[in-house]
Amino acid sequence: MKQSKLFTKTFKESPKDEKSLNAKLLTRGGFIYKEMSGVYTFLPLGLRVLEKIKNIIREELNKIGAQEVKMTALQKKEIWEPSERWKDEVVDDWFKTKLKNNTELGLAFTHEEPITNMMKSFVSSYKDLPIYAYQFQTKFRNELRAKSGILRGREFLMKDLYDFSLDKKHHEDFYELMKEVYMKIFQRVGIGDQTFLTISSGGSFAKYSYEFQTITGAGEDIILINREKNIAINKNDFNETLLKDFNIDSAVKFEEKKSAEVGDIYNLGDKFSRALDLKYKDKNGKEKFVYMGSYGIGVPRLMGVVVEVFADERGIVWPEEIAPFQVHLISLNQDKETEKIYQKLSKSGIEVLYDDRDLRPGEKFSDADLIGIPNRIVISKKTVEKQALEFKKRNENEVRLIDFDKLLKEYL
Amino acid sequence: MKQSKLFTKTFKESPKDEKSLNAKLLTRGGFIYKEMSGVYTFLPLGLRVLEKIKNIIREELNKIGAQEVKMTALQKKEIWEPSERWKDEVVDDWFKTKLKNNTELGLAFTHEEPITNMMKSFVSSYKDLPIYAYQFQTKFRNELRAKSGILRGREFLMKDLYDFSLDKKHHEDFYELMKEVYMKIFQRVGIGDQTFLTISSGGSFAKYSYEFQTITGAGEDIILINREKNIAINKNDFNETLLKDFNIDSAVKFEEKKSAEVGDIYNLGDKFSRALDLKYKDKNGKEKFVYMGSYGIGVPRLMGVVVEVFADERGIVWPEEIAPFQVHLISLNQDKETEKIYQKLSKSGIEVLYDDRDLRPGEKFSDADLIGIPNRIVISKKTVEKQALEFKKRNENEVRLIDFDKLLKEYL
Numbered sequence: 001m002k003q004s005k006l007f008t009k010t011f012k013e014s015p016k017d018e019k020s021l022n023a024k025l026l027t028r029g030g031f032i033y034k035e036m037s038g039v040y041t042f043l044p045l046g047l048r049v050l051e052k053i054k055n056i057i058r059e060e061l062n063k064i065g066a067q068e069v070k071m072t073a074l075q076k077k078e079i080w081e082p083s084e085r086w087k088d089e090v091v092d093d094w095f096k097t098k099l100k101n102n103t104e105l106g107l108a109f110t111h112e113e114p115i116t117n118m119m120k121s122f123v124s125s126y127k128d129l130p131i132y133a134y135q136f137q138t139k140f141r142n143e144l145r146a147k148s149g150i151l152r153g154r155e156f157l158m159k160d161l162y163d164f165s166l167d168k169k170h171h172e173d174f175y176e177l178m179k180e181v182y183m184k185i186f187q188r189v190g191i192g193d194q195t196f197l198t199i200s201s202g203g204s205f206a207k208y209s210y211e212f213q214t215i216t217g218a219g220e221d222i223i224l225i226n227r228e229k230n231i232a233i234n235k236n237d238f239n240e241t242l243l244k245d246f247n248i249d250s251a252v253k254f255e256e257k258k259s260a261e262v263g264d265i266y267n268l269g270d271k272f273s274r275a276l277d278l279k280y281k282d283k284n285g286k287e288k289f290v291y292m293g294s295y296g297i298g299v300p301r302l303m304g305v306v307v308e309v310f311a312d313e314r315g316i317v318w319p320e321e322i323a324p325f326q327v328h329l330i331s332l333n334q335d336k337e338t339e340k341i342y343q344k345l346s347k348s349g350i351e352v353l354y355d356d357r358d359l360r361p362g363e364k365f366s367d368a369d370l371i372g373i374p375n376r377i378v379i380s381k382k383t384v385e386k387q388a389l390e391f392k393k394r395n396e397n398e399v400r401l402i403d404f405d406k407l408l409k410e411y412l
Numbered sequence: 413m414k415q416s417k418l419f420t421k422t423f424k425e426s427p428k429d430e431k432s433l434n435a436k437l438l439t440r441g442g443f444i445y446k447e448m449s450g451v452y453t454f455l456p457l458g459l460r461v462l463e464k465i466k467n468i469i470r471e472e473l474n475k476i477g478a479q480e481v482k483m484t485a486l487q488k489k490e491i492w493e494p495s496e497r498w499k500d501e502v503v504d505d506w507f508k509t510k511l512k513n514n515t516e517l518g519l520a521f522t523h524e525e526p527i528t529n530m531m532k533s534f535v536s537s538y539k540d541l542p543i544y545a546y547q548f549q550t551k552f553r554n555e556l557r558a559k560s561g562i563l564r565g566r567e568f569l570m571k572d573l574y575d576f577s578l579d580k581k582h583h584e585d586f587y588e589l590m591k592e593v594y595m596k597i598f599q600r601v602g603i604g605d606q607t608f609l610t611i612s613s614g615g616s617f618a619k620y621s622y623e624f625q626t627i628t629g630a631g632e633d634i635i636l637i638n639r640e641k642n643i644a645i646n647k648n649d650f651n652e653t654l655l656k657d658f659n660i661d662s663a664v665k666f667e668e669k670k671s672a673e674v675g676d677i678y679n680l681g682d683k684f685s686r687a688l689d690l691k692y693k694d695k696n697g698k699e700k701f702v703y704m705g706s707y708g709i710g711v712p713r714l715m716g717v718v719v720e721v722f723a724d725e726r727g728i729v730w731p732e733e734i735a736p737f738q739v740h741l742i743s744l745n746q747d748k749e750t751e752k753i754y755q756k757l758s759k760s761g762i763e764v765l766y767d768d769r770d771l772r773p774g775e776k777f778s779d780a781d782l783i784g785i786p787n788r789i790v791i792s793k794k795t796v797e798k799q800a801l802e803f804k805k806r807n808e809n810e811v812r813l814i815d816f817d818k819l820l821k822e823y824l
Contacts, residue, residue, distance in 0.1 A: 007479055007534055007543040033530050035484045041530060042482040050482075067419055070454040070462075072447045073485070073550065074567050097507045097519065099566075100556050107509065107519075118445050118453060122419055131419040138485065138550060144512050154511075155486050 001325070003355045006030070008043045010367045021218060022304035023149025025316050029371045031324075038146025038154035040300070045371065048324035050157065053299055054136055056188045056321065057159050060181050066132040066161060071114055073138060075106040079113045083275040093141040107140035112294060115162050116272040123290060126166060126282050130174065134161035136299065150300040151218065151260060151308075161295040164278075168269075171291045175265060178295050182212055182263050189302060190319025194309055195262060196232035198223050199246065205269030207245070208237075212263035218308040219260035226254050260305050268292040310395070316372030317395050325353040326412065328373035330364050332380040341379060341389065344404065350412055369394070375412060413737070415767045418442070420455050422779050433630060434716035435561025437728050441783045443736075450558025450566035452712070457783065460736035462569065465711055466548055468600045468733065469571050472593050478544040478573055483526055485550060487518040491525045495687040505553040519552035524706060527574050528684040535702060538578055538694050542586065546573035548711065562712040563630065563672060563720075573707040578694075580681075583703045587677060590707050594624055594675050601714060602731025606721055607674060608644035610635050611658065617681030619657070620649075624675035630720040631672035638666050672717050680704040722807070728784030729807050737765040738824065740785035742776050744792040753791060753801065756816065762824055781806070787824060 008030030015034070018024050023040075026032045031046030042050055058068065074097075080086035086106070088094055095107040108114065115133065122128060139158045146154050161178075165171040179197060186195040191214050198213040213223045213232060222235040231248060235256065243250055270289035273279070278290045303322075310317040320326070327345060329352050331338035342354045353373060355364050368376050378390040388401045391411065402411075420442030427446065430436050435452075438444045443458030454462055470480065486509075492498035498518070500506055507519040520526065527545065534540060551570045558566050573590075577583040591609060598607040603626050610625040625635045625644060634647040643660060647668065655662055682701035685691070691699045715734075722729035732738070739757060741764050743750035754766045765785060767776050780788050790802040800813045803823065814823075 005477065005479075007531075007540070007545060009534055033533065035486065035526065036488055039484045039486045041484055041526075044479045044481060047480055047482050065417065067417075067456045068459055069456060070459050072451045072453055072567050074447065074451045074552070076448055095509045095517075097509045100554055105507075114447065114453075119419075121445065122421055128419070133419060140486070142512055155484050 001353055003353055004357050006044060006353075008045065010370055018149065019147055020149035020151065020304075020308075021311060022151060022307040025307055025311055025370070026150065026304070029316055032150060036154075038143055038152060038156075040150055040153070042300075045324045046303075049303055049318070049322055050299060052322040052324075053189060053302055054157075054159070057185055057297060057299075058136075060185050060188075061132075061134055061159075061161060064132070064177060064181060066134050069133050069135050071108070071111050071118075071135055071137055073107045073140060075108050075114060077104055077106070079117050079276070080106065082277075083113055083272055085113065093143060095140045095142045108137075109139055109141045110158075110294075110296075111135070111137070111160055112162070112268065112272045112292075113276065116276045116278050116290075116292070119164055119290070120276070120278055123164065123278060123280050126280055129164055129166050129280060129290065130170060131164040132161060132174070133164075134159060134295075148218070148220070148304075150304040153298070153300060156301070157299045159297045159299060163293045163295075164273075165291045165293070166280075166282075167288075167291050171267065171293050175267065175293055178265055178293075179210065182265065182295070182297075185297070186212060186214070186262065188321050189306060190322060191262070191306060191309055196223060196225060196230075196259075198232040198234050198259075199237065199242065200234035201237040203266060204271060205267040208242070209267065210265055211261050212265075213259035214262045214305050214309065215257045215259050216305055216308045217258050218305070219258045221259050221261060223257055223259045224254035225257055226252055260301070260308070262302050262305055263295070263297045265296075266294045268294055311372075314366070315370035318372045318374055320374050323372070323374050325351045325373050327352045327375045327377055328355065328368045328371065329353070330355045330361075330368060330376065330378045332361050332364075332378060334379045334381065334384055337384050338379040341377070341404070345412075348408060348412075350408075377407070413765055415765055416769050418456060418765075420457065422782055430561065431559055432561035432563065432716075432720075433723060434563060434719040437719055437723055437782070438562065438716075441728055444562065448566075450555055450564060450568075452562055452565070454712075457736045458715075461715055461730070461734055462711060464734040464736075465601060465714055466569075466571070469597055469709060469711075470548075472597050472600075473544075473546055473571075473573060476544070476589060476593060478546050481527075481545050481547050483520070483523050483530075483547055483549055485519045485552060487520050487526060489516055489518070491529050491688070492518065494689075495525055495684055497525065505555060507552045507554045520549075521551055521553045522570075522706075522708075523547070523549070523572055524574070524680065524684045524704075525688065528688045528690050528702075528704070531576055531702070532688070532690055535576065535690060535692050538692055541576055541578050541692060541702065542582060543576040544573060544586070545576075546571060546707075560630070560632070560716075562716040565710070565712060568713070569711045571709045571711060575705040575707070576685075576690075577703045577705070578692075579700070579703050583679065583705050587679065587705055590677055590705075591622065594677065594707070594709075597709070598624060598626070598674065600733050601718060602734060603674070603718060603721055608635065608637060608642075608671075610644040610646050610671075611649065611654065612646040613649045615678060616683060617679045620654070621679065622677055623673050624677075625671035626674045626717050626721065627669045627671050628717055628720045629670050630717070631670045633671050633673060635669055635671045636666035637669055638664055672713070672720070674714050674717055675707070675709045677707045678705055680706055723784075726778070727782035730784045730786055732786050735784070735786050737763045737785050739764045739787045739789055740780045740783065741766045742773075742780060742788065742790045743768055744773050744776075744790060746791045746793065746796055749796050750791040753789065753816070757824075760820060760824075762820075789819070 011028045014024040033041040195214045273290040423440045426436040445453040607626045637644045685702040803812045
C-alpha cells in the first residue's frame, strides 16, 4: 500500500490524556483512535495487526478441531440468573440496557451462560461430545477506571473458547493440550520468550489454575520465575503449600517480575452445566452433567502487550508475524526506481507499505521507526548507483547494502 | 470438514416462535441460534456464509481504494448532540446504557457522527481528501418488533462505508462508482438477477436517492419494475414528477413486486461535517466543509434475503460463491472410497462437507437438501463399481454419473 493513500497520519506528540506507553505509541502511529477511556477504534494499520493476531489464533484452534461461532452481546436475564451472575452486586462490571417494553438486557462480559444454554440444543448423548467452540466477539465490561490503553478495555475483542467434555479426565486432557496451543500462539505472536505458564490459585474446581503471564513493566501482576527450571508462580499465590504440592524445593531461587496476563485457562467443572441443566446420557443411558472449561485471550490486550514488550525510544517494534506490513519501503526522491521495487516485492507476495510521500528523509525515517514495521528498505540515489537496496531491520542497528535477490532469499 | 465432527444438528421441525422462512430454514439447518427476537448467534455453518459475504464485500471495496477500520459500539453523548440525533424522541431505536459514574452512553445504530468526529484528527487540507473508510461492525437497534429472522436485527453486523469528498461533484463521482460496486457485490453474492437499483425519495441533499431492492415475497417494500428498460422505482415515491424528472414515458408499463432492501447509498452533503465541524483548507487556503456520503449493507440481511430468494420446499439453496462449502460429499456405506475422494477434493482446494455419519441414505439426502450446498456428490456401491461419482446440483434435478477428473474440470 502506498503511504500517501493511508488516511491516518502520525503524530509527534503523545495524546495528553494517555498514560500508558501502548496507547501513546499506537495513537501516535495511527493504529488506534480513542473514543473514550477503554474504548478504541482500530484504524487501518491497527486493524491489520489485530487481524493477523486473530488469524494466528484461528489457525491454531482450528488445527485441534475447535469450531468457530459468533454469539451476541445482548443478553437475557433468564440465562444469567441460574448461575447467579445477573445481579450487579455479584458481577460489578455489567453494562445493562433495556428493550422498548422495558425488559432489562445485559451486554455480555463473557459467554459461559449463553453458550451452555445453547448447547442444550445440540447435546443429548455422549456421542455428541466433546465440543470445542470458540469465537472472536466484542465483550463489554463496565470498568470503573480504564487507563492502561488497549490492555484493559470497556469494549474489546476477545477470543473465548469453551470445552464441553464427558468428564474431568477428558477435560483435563484437553486443558493440557490448550496449554501447548496457547504457548504456540504466544510464540507465533512473538512474545514466546517473555511469556510463562504461571501457577495461580484455583477457583471452584481445582486447587490450582494456570494463566499465561508476559513479563512487562506495564503489567498489573507480579510473578516469581525460575527460568532454568521453567517455573513461574503468581506472587499472590506463592506459599509453602504450593511449593510442596508442585514438588518445588524451597531452596529454589526466584526472580520477581512485573507481568501482564495474556491468557487464562479455567476448569469450570459442572458449575454452568449444572446451573443451566446441560446434561448428556452416557453409554449406559445414565444422565450426567457436561464437564466444562473456558479459555480466553483478549486480542487487543495481546497486541498492547507486544507493544509494551518491544517498543524502544523511537517507537513500536512489531514481531514479523503480526506486523501490519512486512516491509516499509522508503523512496528518497527515487520514485521511479522505488515503484519498480514495490511492484517486485508485491508480486513476491510480500506486504509492503511504500512511503511515497513528499517529505524530508528524516521525517520518513522517524515515521518508519514509530510505526515499527520489522524490515525497512531505502531507495536513494546512492543505492540506485550501486544497483542495491539499503536494508535495515527495525530491531537492529546494522544497515546493509544488499541486492534484491539476496534480500528476498535471506531476509524476507 | 467431516459432518460427524460438526457440533450442530439439523432439525426436522421449524421453531414454533419463528414466522419467517429464513429463520426457520437457517435454524433447522444449524446456521443460526436465536438468543431473542432479532438477536442471533451464528453457528459454524452460518458464520462460514457470513464470512464469505464479508470477503466479497471487502474485496470489492479494497479494489476501489477504500480502507477498513473498526469503530466502537459504545458512544458518547457529546458526539451525537450536534447533529441532534442523541435524543430518544428523535432517534427511537437507541439502546442506552451507563458508565459507573452514571455517564449515559449509547450503543451505535450507525456511525456517521463518530467517524466524522474522528476524521477531524486526519483531515485538514484538500490533500487529505478523498477518504473512503468502511467497517464491518455490530450495530444495535432497539426495534419495537423484530420478527423477520435475520432480515431485521436488534444486533447485527453491518458494512458501513463513508466517503469524505472535496465537494458535491467528487462525491457524486464516487456515488456513481459505488452503484457499480454494489451491483457487482450483489452479483457475486448470487442475487444479481433479482436485484434492482431503485429510485426512491431523496433525503436532505438530493431530490432523489437510490437503494438496492431484491425481489422476494419476504420483503417489506414494493417496487415497480420495467425489466426491459431496467428501471425500478420504490412504489412509495412513484409519481408523475418522478417520471418526468427521469425522462420516463408515462406509457411505460411496470410490474409491481414485493422486495427487500439489501443496500442503501446516501448523499449526506455537509450535514454531519457541518454539525461536527469537519473542515479542510482548499488550494486557496479557504476553509470548506467536507462533503460526505454513506453506503450500508446489512450482512445478515443479505444472507437472509439469499435464503428467501432461492429456497425451495426441501430447504436452502446457496449460490456458489457464498455457500458454506462447495461440495457436500455423501458416503452410502462406502467410507473407505469416500475418504479417498474427500482427500482428493480437499487437495484440489475445494471446500467439502463430508457426511460420514452413520445414518440412513434418506436422512443424509434430506439434510443435504436442507443445508443447501450447491454441489452434491454421492459415493455408493453402484458408483464404486462403475468407477464414477454421482453428481447433482442442488438447484437442478438431473443426477449425473461422472468420473472425478471430468467433474473437477467441468463442474467445480
